[in-house]
Each structure stands twice: as structure tokens, then as C-alpha cells.
Amino acid sequence: MDQSHTSPESWATVTPADLVRSISRRLPSVLVTTLLVMLLIGGLLLAWPNQYASDGLFYARLGRGAVSMDPTTEPTRSVSLQESRSSEVNSISQMLTSREIMDRVVRKVGAREINHPRNWIEKVGNLVSSNEAKEATQQSESNNDRIETAQQLAHEVAVKKVAKAVTVTVPKDSYTISVLAKGSDPMLVQEIVQAILDEYGAYHVEAHRSNGSLDFFEQQSKDSRGAALASHEALQQARQDMGWMSAESAEKAIQERMVELEIALDKAESDLADSESRTKVLKQRLAGIKEWIPMETMQVANEAADLMRSQLYESQLNDGEKLAKVTTSHPRYKLLREKMSSGAEIVDSVGSERQQSTEAINPIRVKLETDYEVAMAKTAGLRSRRDSVSRSLAAAKQDAKRLTKDAVVLNELAWKAEIAENIYLDHSESLESTRLMHELDMQEMSDVSVIQNASLNLKKVGPPRAILFGLGGLLGLCVGVLQALVRDNPVGSKVSSNRDSSGRRKSDKIVVPMEAADEADSYSTADGLTHVSSDQEEEERSWVKVPR
Template sequence: MASFDIDPSESSHPNDPQGGQLANPNTGHPVEHARAAMSRAPHNNGPHLSPEQSPLWVDNGGLKFSSLSSYLEIPFIHKWLIGLCTALGLMSGWFAIIAWPRTYESEAKLMVRVGRESVSLDPTATTGATLMLQKTQEEEIVSALEVLNSRQVAEIVTDKIGADAILAGELPAEGPAEEPGLLGRAKKTFKDGLYNVLLFAGLKDDISNHELAVMRVGSSLWIHSPRKSNVIIVEAQAKSPQMAQEIVDQATKTFLEMHLQNAHTVGSFDFFQEQAEVAEQALNGLVDRRAEFMQDRKMVSIESSRALLQERLTGIDRDLVLATGQLEEAASSVKDLRTKYAGTEDEIVASKIAGSDSTWSGMRQQVYELEVAEQNLAANYTNDHPKLKRVRTQLTGAREILAELESERVDENRTPNPMKATLLEELQRQETRVVGLKSMIAEKKRQQFAMQKQTDDLLEDERELTQVDREIRMAETSLKVLQEKLEEARVISQLQSNKISNVAVFQPATLMERAVSPKKPALAAAFLLLGFTGGLGLSVLRQATSSSLRTSDDVENQLGCPVVASLPRISRVDSPRLNDQKRLQESCQTLVSDILLGQRRAGGPHGRSVGIIGVDEGAGASTLAMKLATASATDCRLRTVLVDGDTRQRSVSRSFKLNGKPGLVELVSGSASHDECLQSATGVPMQLISSAADSCDDSLNNNAPEIVQSLQAYLEDCDLLIVDLPAASQPDQAIAVAQHLDSVLVIVESEKTQSAAADRLLRRLAESDTEVIGVVLNKTRSYLPVWLRRCVGSQA
């Protein structure tokens, strides 16, 4: 008997808030109230298949994966396949590590310090009018790398080690060479024969051993420098550590020799020695020429002669400026004296005698009397009175006359003016000075002209002497430069003789006995990854090409039929856990509601008949039929009759331990009545019809209409008639019987039921008037871990 369980998270129906109490005991027929209550419950199982509708299992493209969890479950479904492929990958990696040829490496490190090669140029390059350039450290490193990577270095290393040793990958052993064994001779014969065949076919060129060895050295050497560093790393790989060390050692020595040769110009010392002697002779000739020129001119130096002339010219200029200023001053004095002399009087007043004037006194007395009379009249009369006006007119006239008169009288005595005589004397003296200054200025100008002539002669001599001095300085500079370059050439020649360079080998070629290839961790990881990805690819391919139905999405996408319930697999069906029992009860309640909400045949009896049919044996159809009948009778309080229509398996009869009363076989054959076939279940308020009595070994051979007709009488007294039909894969009349029932539930076993078998069953059912309620996906399994399932659920 198949076992099953459900999971509300995978079921397409929500929990019923009524807790199974769907009928109202205080009202009418329980079926109607159950239908009314169930109609109010939410349904997410999609539309039911009816005869009027087109088939829902039309091919929709065969989609295998339609959700993220479907993809994530693939590694967990086929974990053993992936594990096997991973183990094979690890084993293959182990064999590869054993069989892979070993490669050894040697390394040397060179330090390129700041030396003469990087702080100066070759003496022959800086002799002319060129700039003193300084190479940067990066240029020095790049140049050294180019030298080390040149073919010349590879050829020299090949000549030193030997082409045969390089091609063999090992240094020749000391003493006489050993004769190769039989295996060695066979291997050599095979290689020679293969080489001749490829050479004859034109696939290989005829290359000498020396050229092959040079190519081998060039490909085995790896020379590089870390970023922002003055260290050069020389690495080589070979079949033996000794050969790798020898290649690196010879490459390093060859580079040092070439570096010394490239930093020196041949013949530079002799060249600069000869040029220095020529420059010294030219300088001595110029010095003698300058001495003869100074003797001919009778001068000590141009500077002293120039200073003497400059001093004389300065004195003359100073005297000329002073005389000119004095002349201007004297001329101005003469002009001023003449003006003053012309404006000075010939005679001046010698003495003055002052006295009082009687006319002014009388006039002043008269004015005083008029003022007193005016005040008296002004006190007695108005301003317009004739007397007052007359007195005021007289007072005004008297004041005017008094103002014109002087109060005192002065008597003067005159004599000749002595100032005019003094001005005349000073004027004569200044005129005489003007004449003297003019004469001195003329003499100074003559002297100035003579000194300028001497200055012009001195400048001409100075020009000639300056030219000679310039030639002497140029000769001295040239001689100094040649002497410096001669010293540099001598130092470079001496450094080359002593093999002194700015390149230091601070790490000679190393002898590393540990092979660098194959890299065992990387190789193992690569084969491990290859095995895992191969197993994962096979898992995806296997899952994609699988014709079985595993998830609700597979059923709906490939069959086009709705999944009304998804029941997970559990290990204990007879005594399930409380949580599993509750979920199973809720799923069965939902299925009962789907059955009652379906369409009833026109003119049919009161109750409804539903067939539970599995696509394959062991799909759990019998177990679902028993649980569905129990939920209908117990939770929904429906009058339920469960018929065991599987006469081969008889799972329902064994599960409920029915007695030896007749069953469906006897009922259809007419050997037993309807009441004789009914049996009551223990502990469950429902009735059962077994497949056949214990003593009956006959099978159900009647046709489908007769079988269904025999069960029609029970529909008058029950609300729901559940028929446990044999699997569709059995040669019984399960499909034919299902075509004559009101509705059918198709049971599909997850991961075992083939889509072609389920499709054939649904197409057969579509040919009748039977309503296909949907598909129940039984024994589903969730391969995702709980934490991953929660993550996927949260994303959804």
C-alpha cells in the first residue's frame, strides 16, 4: 500500500478556517450546507476540466523548469551522480599528476644600480655642442631587458652549454657517456622515423640542432622586472634542475660581458689624447700673439689704459660742466645788475622835517561844530526837516574836505644815490668774469675732443685684444673639455679592464630540486572542477531529457491539467505525526470541496460518484481514496461510501480489515444484494464495499456500464461515492469505469509517472462526459535544504 504526506506550502489549497466543521447541524441536509460552506472557501486549483472545454493537457512546449527552485534542486536530486563524476575527476587528476612530465626552474636576480652608465653619456657622445643627458632608471631596466631577450644571448648560451645537452634537457655526465638501453634506442629510432616522415610530408622543416637549441633556450628563458623596481629577474625552465641552473648562469654571465662591451667606445682614449695635444698647441700660439700685441702698444693692460682715459675725460667733463654753469650764472648776474642799475634813482632824500597844519585844524573844528548841531536838531526835529537836512549836507561836505587835507607837513633835503654807484661797479666785475669763463670753456672743449680721439684708438685696440682673449678662452675651454673626456675615457677603459659594472648579481642562479610543473593543487582543482561541472551538466541533461513528472509545474506545463493537490512523501502513513496528519486532513477537505463543486450529470441520482485512479501502480491512489473518504465522512459529515474497485491489490479491504462479506465482484455478478455488500468501517462513520469476499478468487470481468450500473443504487442513499480504481497501467477496465462516473481524480506519482502514460490517461478520460477534477501529485520530495528553501521562498 502506497504512503503519502502533504505539505501546505506545496499544496494548491489554503487551510480551511472552519477546521473541518463544514455542515450546520441545526439546518437542512448536510450535503447542501457542506457545498455552501465549501463554496465560500478559497480555491487556487484552477479551472476544472469539463466536456464542453477543450482538453487542458495539450502540449505546451514541454517546459521542464519554470521556477528558480526547480533549477536549484537539480544538484541535490542527482547528488550521487555529481559525486561520482567528481570522484572520477579527482582520480583522473591523480593519474595526470603522476604521468605529467616534471619541469624544474632556476632563478637569478640582478640589481641595476646607479652607475656611470646611467648618470653620464659616453665621452665621444658629449664632445660636441650637445646636452648632457641622463638616462632614467626605467630606460636602464628596459635596455637591460632587451639585451637579455636578444637572440645573441641565446646563441652564446647555446654555444657554451652545447646544443645536444640543451635538446636532451640534461647536462652531460662526467666521464664516458653511457650507452642507451634498449628502450632508449627504441625511443630514438621512433623519433627519428617520425621526424623523417614529417619532413618528407612537408609538415616539418629541416632545422639544425643548433637552431633548435637556440629556440629552446629562447622559449625557456623568462626575463622580467617588477614594477617600480631596479631588479631584473632571470628565470629558466628545463627537464632537470641542473640544466635550468646552467642556462640561467650562462645567460647572466653573457649579459654582464655584453653590458660592459656596450658601455665602452673602442679607441676613445687615444682619440682624446691626440685632440688634447692639438688643442694645447693652439692655445700656446694664441697666448704668444697676445703678448706681442701688448708690447707693440706699450700698454700694461687695456683696463689700466681705459681707467686713465676715463679719469681724464671725467675731469674735463666735470670742469666743462662747472664752467658752463658759472657762465650761465655770471650772464644772469649781468642781466640782473643792468636791470637794477637802470631802475635805480640818481638822487635820494637826505633828511625830512615834519610840522602841524593850521588849515586842517580849523577844518576839523568846523566839522565838530556841525556834528554837535546835527545831534541837537535830530533830537528836536524829524529827518525830513529842512534845517536838519541843511546841517547834514554841510557836515558831509566838511568831512570830504577834511579827508583831502593832511594833518602834518614834511620838508625834504636830497643828495646823489650811492647804491647806483655800487651796482655799476659790480656790473663791470661780472662782465669781466663772463669773458674769462667763455675762454675756459673753449679750451676744455678742445681738450675733450683730443681725449675722445685717444679713446677711439683704445677701443680699436681693445676690440682686437678682446678677439684674441676670446680665442684663448675658447681654446682653454676646448682643452679642458678634452682633458675631462680623456680622463673619462681612461676611467672607462680601466673599469672595463677590471670588469666593474653597475649591474650586480645579488642572487646567482638557484638550484631548486622541487619541480614547478605540474602544479599539483591547480591540476587537482582543475580536474575536480571538471568532474563537478561534468556531473552537473549530466544532471541537467538527465533532468531535461527525463520524461517523468516531478513537480506541479511539470504536470501543468506538459499535461496542461491543473494540479489540485501536491502531497509530499512521508515514511509513516499508518501513524503519521500530528503535523502531517493535520496537513493531510486539510488537503482532503479541499479535494472534497472540489468534488462537490463540480458539475453533476443531468438527471442523475442524489449523490455524486468520484473515481480515484492512479497512472501507475504504487502511485498512492488507494491510500488517497481512504483518506478522502475518511475526511468526507468525519470532517464534512457527508454520507460517504468507499468502494474497493481494485480486485487485484485490494488495498482498501486490507487496510480496513473487512470480513468475508461479499463485495463488488459478487454485486456485479448478481450473487449478492446491495445491502449484503455494505460494511461499516470501525471508528469512521462511513460505509465500505470490498472488492470481493476472502473466498472469492474471481476478477471483475463485467463491462464498465454494468459495474457503474450496479453502483448507481448507492447514490440514492449517500452524498459521495468514492471508487478506488485500479491503476491505468493494469489490464483492467479502470479507464472504462472512470468514463461512466461523475468525476475523476488522477493520481500521479512524482518522479516515477511518465508524462506519456499520464497524457494517454487524460486523453481517454476526455473522450467521455466524466469531469476530470484535476491531478493529485503524490509522493513529492523537496531536495532543497530548509535554509535554501526559505531564501527561495522569500525571493518569490
């Protein structure tokens, strides 16, 4: 029967017994196949170059790179330290595998040193890459371009080798970063790992550095200082022009002054009213008291009476002479007699003595006048004091009104000066912080420290030849069994058996060629038939009826 008519689903009917029978019949070929595969794999393992490893260790401590913000911005004042530190560790692991680190390592170690072949695999790889480099350099026109292109290609090849050799791992719940490199040269892998440890410190500092922040804050601090000084000068000039040292202190002083003036005004008005009332009373009392009062009375000669008698005597003499010259019946006689009589009566009415009184100024009136003058002077003084206090109070009220207007300007200038000063202080603080960070950056001090330098391990770490050789033996055995199954084809035998079972009803015996029957190896099946297989012609199958 032809094997090409066997479907893939028919292999599912193969039993372990069929597998064992196929292996037993094809045991020599199975052993030979297994041995050949093991020899092939053993040769490959012997030719496979040894692998050496070198590792280093970083520690990400809690520093300025983990908790500080960009010095040019400050979006918030709260920082999640734990989250930032974990994120920092993850960022470090990503940065360690970045292209920039690989470029720096290649520049430090040297592309020629990295690309130098150290085994036959690298030689084959370099041969392929050199052919590609030749094709690329042929497109360049000038010699300098060819050299530059060749250097770039060599650099790219070295970067790929370093990236392939380096592995960065971060243990769980840890702040350490492990850097591992594997290669065929222990000295080279150590140099690569050490170069990564050395170069990452500066790279980490550069990643956290804000270029231009120092110059920016120096300019900002200078400008804010000038603005603060100008604001304070404007405030002082306004105070001098307005006459106020401080709006708050001036307002307090004016309020206290107004209170004192109001108290003084009330007191002055009260004292003035009292003084005016006293003056009025004193004036009324003065009006009812005499200015002069008699002090002493005595009897003295009345000189006037004597003079009057002398004059009367002379007048009577003259009148007597005139009376003698006239008659009694003359009209003048009667007049002269009446004149003489009236003059005598007048002189007689005046006594020879008179009372003389001595008067003096009334002391009570003098005292009252003195008190009145004092009261008048006091009243005038109190009135003047009241007017002065009133004017001072009015001036204080005017000052209060002026201060109210000036306080708006002074407060605005004071606010501007305070804001400018706070801005200057903030910029100065940021400038000092930036200067400190700049100095730390210049010293290349980062918060990632190397706690383990690159190790030199002369003991190979691969390949695991014993394990791989054992796996190669299993692979050879599987290949041998597979070829035995393919050659023995138990699936085709079962298919032929199923097809011939229907033909047994028509014929009790199937004729088998004698050549095939003599050379066939027969065995009985479960249905009483004997399976005959020919070694020379495996595709032909014959079935014979064996008597029971």
C-alpha cells in the first residue's frame, strides 16, 4: 500500500504497543540516529565559547534627585516621598539601559576593543558586518566620509553588542539596581560594567540638572532686588512728601490727639462757663457796693461861715449907708431891708462849726474788683484756650481726612514694597538653592551611589554543557524514534487491515507471492490473521489465513 494515502489523523490511532514494536524492530537505526545527534550537539557545545559574567550594584538613596522639584517651577509644596523614590528607582533602571549610556560606554571602552573578535562566532559576525560596512562605505564619495561612515557603523555594532550583553534588574521592594554583563571575555565585561557604573553618575546628574536655571535666577534676583529698592524708595519719598512716617502710627497718633483735644475742649468750655458765671456775679456785687466809705468825723471851725459873716457885715455896711440915704417910704428902702434880713438869716443858718469826715476806698469793693479782674483775665484766658483747642481739633480733623486719602496711597506703596521684597526673598532663596545644586552638579554628586564595583569572575557561567548535552541526547532519541515510526509505518498497516477485513467474507484465503512469503516476518494479530512484512519492499503488505 502507498503511504501517500495515509491521512494525518490516522497517526492518532498509534498505540504504545505499536511504538514499542516499531522501536524494537528499528532499534539499530534508533541508536545510530541518537548517537549521531548527540555527537552533533556535543561538537556544537564544544565549539560554543565560554561565557563570563561581571556585575555591579547601585543604591538609590533618598536625595535631592528623588524629592526635589525642578528649580524653575514649583507646582506644589507637597511631595510623595515613597512614590517618588520608587519611581526614581524605576527611572534609573530605564536610564541604565538607554542608548545614551550605551554610547558613553562605547566611547569610554572603545568600539575597536568591543568589536574585536574573541571566538569563531564573533569572527563570523564581524565578517558579515564588514561586508555590510563595505557596501555602505562604497556609497560615500570622499575618503573622510568613508572613514566617518565606517566609524559610525563600528560604533553602532559596538552599541548593539553592549546592549545585548548588559542586563539591568531591580529586586522587588528594594532600592538597589543590579547591572550584569555577560560575554566571552571576562576582562571586557568587567570593563563594560565598570564603565556603566562610572558614566551613570554624571548622566544622572545631567538628567536632574536644569540648564540655565542659575543664570535665570541670578537675573530674576537682580531685577527683583532693583524693584524692591525702587518700591521702598518710592514709599519713603511719599512719606516725606505727605509728612507721615507710617499710616498706622499716624492714624493712631491723630486719634489719640483728637481724643485729648476733645477732652481739653470740653474742659475749656466748662471752665470758661464757670469763669463767665463768676465774673457776672462779681460784676453784680460790685454794682451794689459803694466805692468810698467814711472812716472818721470831727467838729472844725466853719471857715465858710466866717467868710460869709465877713461878707455879710461888709454888705450890711454898704446897705446901711445906702439905707441911710433913702427914706422909709422909698422903694429901695424896703428892698435893702429885705436884703439885709435875708443875709443875716443865711449867716445865722450856717453854724460856726462843721463836721469833717475822712473817707477811704471800700476794701470789700477792692477785693471784689480784684476778684473781678482775675475772673475777667481767667475768662479771657479760658476763651483763648477754648478757641485754640477748637482750632487744634479742627486741624486734627483735617489731618485725619488728609491721612485717610494719603493712607490709600501709602498702603498701596507699602503693599508694592512688601510684595517686591517677598519676591526678592523668594528669588534669593531659589538662587541660593540653585547655586547649591549647581555646585553639587559641578562636583557630580548624585543621589545614586555605587555600592559594588564591577566584579571580575574568571569562572565561566555558561553555557551549561552537561544539561544541554543531556537535552541533546533526549533530542537524538526522539529523532531516532521518529524515524523508526516513519519507516515502520504502523498507521499504514492498520489501514490495510481495515480494508481487507471486508474481503475475507468472499475469500477464505489470500494468495501471497512466495518470494514475499519466504522472506516475510509474520506475527499473529488479534483477529487470527498473520501480518507478513517484507524488508525489501516495505510498501507491500500481504495477509494469509492461518488455520485455527
